[in-house]
Amino acid sequence: MAIHQPLIERPKASLCKTLSLVLISFAAVISTTLFAIHSIKTTSFSTSALSFPPHICDQSIEKESCLAMVLETVRGLSTTTVNEVDHHDILKTFLEKTTSKIQEALRMANFVSRRINNNPKDRAALLDCAELMDLSRDRVMDSIVTLYLKNLTSHSHEDAHAWLSGVLTNHVTCLDGLEEGSFIRTIMEPKLEELISRARTSLAILVSVLPSKSEANEPSNGDFPTWVKAGDRRLLQALAKDIKADIVVAKDGSGKYKTVKEAVAAVPDKSTSRFVIYVKKGVYKENVEVGKNKKNVMLVGDGMDSTIITGSLNVVDGSTTFNSATVGNNKNGYIS
Numbered sequence: 001m002a003i004h005q006p007l008i009e010r011p012k013a014s015l016c017k018t019l020s021l022v023l024i025s026f027a028a029v030i031s032t033t034l035f036a037i038h039s040i041k042t043t044s045f046s047t048s049a050l051s052f053p054p055h056i057c058d059q060s061i062e063k064e065s066c067l068a069m070v071l072e073t074v075r076g077l078s079t080t081t082v083n084e085v086d087h088h089d090i091l092k093t094f095l096e097k098t099t100s101k102i103q104e105a106l107r108m109a110n111f112v113s114r115r116i117n118n119n120p121k122d123r124a125a126l127l128d129c130a131e132l133m134d135l136s137r138d139r140v141m142d143s144i145v146t147l148y149l150k151n152l153t154s155h156s157h158e159d160a161h162a163w164l165s166g167v168l169t170n171h172v173t174c175l176d177g178l179e180e181g182s183f184i185r186t187i188m189e190p191k192l193e194e195l196i197s198r199a200r201t202s203l204a205i206l207v208s209v210l211p212s213k214s215e216a217n218e219p220s221n222g223d224f225p226t227w228v229k230a231g232d233r234r235l236l237q238a239l240a241k242d243i244k245a246d247i248v249v250a251k252d253g254s255g256k257y258k259t260v261k262e263a264v265a266a267v268p269d270k271s272t273s274r275f276v277i278y279v280k281k282g283v284y285k286e287n288v289e290v291g292k293n294k295k296n297v298m299l300v301g302d303g304m305d306s307t308i309i310t311g312s313l314n315v316v317d318g319s320t321t322f323n324s325a326t327v328g329n330n331k332n333g334y335i336s
Helices: 002-049 063-075 087-113 120-147 154-176 183-209 230-237 260-265
Strands: 247-249 275-279 282-284 288-290 297-300 307-309 327-329
Touching: 063 087, 063 183, 087 120, 087 183, 120 154, 120 183, 154 183, 230 297, 247 260, 260 275, 260 288
Parallel strands: 247 275, 275 297, 282 307, 288 327
Antiparallel strands: none
16 A cells, blocks of 8 residues: 555645646736736826827817827927927927928829829829929928927918918828829828828817917908008009009010910019019910919909910810819919
8 A cells, every 4th residue: 555655645746736836827927917007007107297288189180190199299309298398399390200201202102103104194193292292391391480480470370370281281182183992092092191190180289379369360451361461452452554563464465475374484483572473355275383483473464354364174184183273373472
């Protein structure tokens, strides 16, 4: 009987060892779980330490996306407490990051457009996107420069709001121009969706810093908003014959140019003063584009029934919707 005793005792020892291992493993799992919970709490605390002003995304239609983007931006700031983080600092940093995102999308649009010469329609759509992104990058940069001004006014905020609204429109216009299910849309859509979300977020942040009541929206003298300069008010109120034009366009040859397109091309680039083009009575069958470098251009005619500019570009003939405008304008200060 004694011979078999060890055979009976060994399973007990093995069982004790197994139980010990199970208990150790269980303790390890519990410790790991508690550590994970502690880590999550610590992370949450760290995130809350990198807090930002409340209600910053209240006006966003994509609130969760807006908050995520704002949090990412705040983490990149040197300041780490709620009292040190300012809406303007968040917006400036966010917009600076946005310019690099736009540049990435622009490079992709140009890269793809150079490799699809066999599909003119898709290539034209990508070239439109490239132009729109180029404009958007300029608008974002204009907004950043404005936000860095020491003495921000309600007009400064309104300018930035108009520019960033234009950026959002540009991104949506680009996406709308890419055919559903097409190869180029598959490539471009993720980047464009991100740019659209960023544009919406930038507007939400800007709205959170706008004055509650902006004088820019209040009429001056019952006729014009306050941002319309006195000289421009006089031009808008004057008769065509009383306006001193810088260039005259006439189909009969009595002016310097016979087409509006030629006159626009002659406008000095980046003019800081108002440049008036007087277009005499007649029907001008052309499509006119006032390019990004043609600033402060004003077109004046002899009346809506006398001076007529009419283009014929359309999608059926191979033009994109974006490029089918009779008179298209891409820069500041345009009046007609």
